[in-house]
Amino acid sequence: MKETAIKTLESCRQNRSRAWIELNMDALRHNVKYLQSLLPGRCALMPVVKANAYGHGAGLIAGELSDMGIRSFCVACVSEGMELRRQNIAGEILVLGYTHPDQFPLLDQYALTPTAVDHAHALALSSYACCASRQKLLPVHVAIDTGMHRLGEPAGHETQIREIFTLPGLQITGMYTHLASASGTDPASQNFTREQIDAFYQLAAKLEKDIPPCVKLHLQASYGILRYPLQNVDCARPGIALYGLLSNAADTGDFSDRLRPVLSLRARVASVHLLSPGESAGYDMAYTATRPTTVATITIGYADGLPRSLSQPPAAQELQQDRGCVLLHGQRAPIVGRICMDQLLADVTALPQIQPGDIATLIGQDGQESISAASLADTCGTITNELLSCLGPRLERLIL
Ligand SMILES: *Cc1c(COP(=O)(O)O)cnc(C)c1O
Numbered sequence: 001m002k003e004t005a006i007k008t009l010e011s012c013r014q015n016r017s018r019a020w021i022e023l024n025m026d027a028l029r030h031n032v033k034y035l036q037s038l039l040p041g042r043c044a045l046m047p048v049v050k051a052n053a054y055g056h057g058a059g060l061i062a063g064e065l066s067d068m069g070i071r072s073f074c075v076a077c078v079s080e081g082m083e084l085r086r087q088n089i090a091g092e093i094l095v096l097g098y099t100h101p102d103q104f105p106l107l108d109q110y111a112l113t114p115t116a117v118d119h120a121h122a123l124a125l126s127s128y129a130c131c132a133s134r135q136k137l138l139p140v141h142v143a144i145d146t147g148m149h150r151l152g153e154p155a156g157h158e159t160q161i162r163e164i165f166t167l168p169g170l171q172i173t174g175m176y177t178h179l180a181s182a183s184g185t186d187p188a189s190q191n192f193t194r195e196q197i198d199a200f201y202q203l204a205a206k207l208e209k210d211i212p213p214c215v216k217l218h219l220q221a222s223y224g225i226l227r228y229p230l231q232n233v234d235c236a237r238p239g240i241a242l243y244g245l246l247s248n249a250a251d252t253g254d255f256s257d258r259l260r261p262v263l264s265l266r267a268r269v270a271s272v273h274l275l276s277p278g279e280s281a282g283y284d285m286a287y288t289a290t291r292p293t294t295v296a297t298i299t300i301g302y303a304d305g306l307p308r309s310l311s312q313p314p315a316a317q318e319l320q321q322d323r324g325c326v327l328l329h330g331q332r333a334p335i336v337g338r339i340c341m342d343q344l345l346a347d348v349t350a351l352p353q354i355q356p357g358d359i360a361t362l363i364g365q366d367g368q369e370s371i372s373a374a375s376l377a378d379t380c381g382t383i384t385n386e387l388l389s390c391l392g393p394r395l396e397r398l399i400l
Pocket residue numbers: 048050096178220221222223237238239240241385
């Protein structure tokens with residue numbers, strides 16, 4: 001699989017691919033080792049590869065992590081788990097989200113581990129596990145709500161939680177919670193997070209006699225690992241940090257000497273147009289040239305996951321350096337006009353050497369210049385996680 005991908009990268013550089021993602025697997029391995037170094041030695045990483053591994057390509061990323069010896073993965077839903085199995089990913093696959101009872105047979109068929117999202121859901125899982133003509137126990141992780149109020153049986157419901165561990169047909173292999181504010185560095189967020197952590201461990205201590213020692217405890221996602229280094233954890237669930245990024249440019253910058261971005265996003269120049277002053281380009285006449293301008297058409301658009309909000313707003317005829325840019329020939333070229341579904345336009349007046357087939361960088365390095373996914377997300381008013389997870393299936397994914 002890897003070798004074909006490398007060949008494809010060469011062929012795409014020879015003018016075939018329209019728009020593509022390049023994956024730097026050295027960076028992925030580096031990030032895994034760095035995150036592992038922050039956790040106790042016995043702690044197993046359960047990389048979160050939901051949303052097509054945050055747009056990177058779940059099969060490629062999980063395959064590389066499997067080669068590194070990782071044996072547990074997290075996904076959001078059953079269909080994502082099924083896709084990993086189709087890509088021959090072995091080991092534990094934990095479904096973090098809600099699984100509908102109609103989908104319970106798929107858990108067996110694809111050897112997926114569901115989350116019991118609360119006591120009622122645990123009962124439903126148990127009645128499925130008992131009545132189907134099943135021989136073995138159904139492995140389940142139990143979600144505990146310690147303050148996020150999204151999924152999980154409330155940590156205070158000791159009796160109900162104790163009962164979950166006694167339900168027939170189930171083998172509870174994990175118990176976890178999710179931190180709501182681990183990214184915040186203000187005192188309120190820190191206090192809230194410590195209260196969540198305390199509530200989880202107090203519950204674990206109270207249940208100690210009732211739960212088997214093989215039940216794995218976990219609570220940290222990326223920010224939890226980086227900001228709350230806990231010792232009493234059996235697993236951790238990093239998502240965004242695994243891909244070398246944090247949610248915004250400031251946090252990503254703080255860790256830029258420790259985490260390395262895995263993904264670059266590139267497209268091509270399709271054609272070049274000369275505009276006279278007063279001529280407009282793109283939809284809605286949103287951009288009008290005020291001087292003789294060269295505009296290049298780039299082969300990527302919002303259907304590929306590039307936010308349309310990157311478009312230069314009509315008022316901002318004075319191009320700001322940090323509104324949407326692409327890199328061409330190692331220089332920044334401002335995006336002009338509305339981003340289209342499959343294409344966008346960039347002002348390349350400063351680049352007389354531009355020609356069709358040239359490679360444009362939307363995320364990544366080109367010569368001395370670079371655009372990070374986190375700064376692009378900031379520019380679009382979103383977070384890195386959303387930007388990346390929207391990168392669509394039309395993009396080719398290539399291993400460097
Ligand atoms: C998405 C998710 C993660 C990973 O979060 P990051 O902030 O990307 O590391 C971990 N745990 C749960 C329950 C999640 O939903």
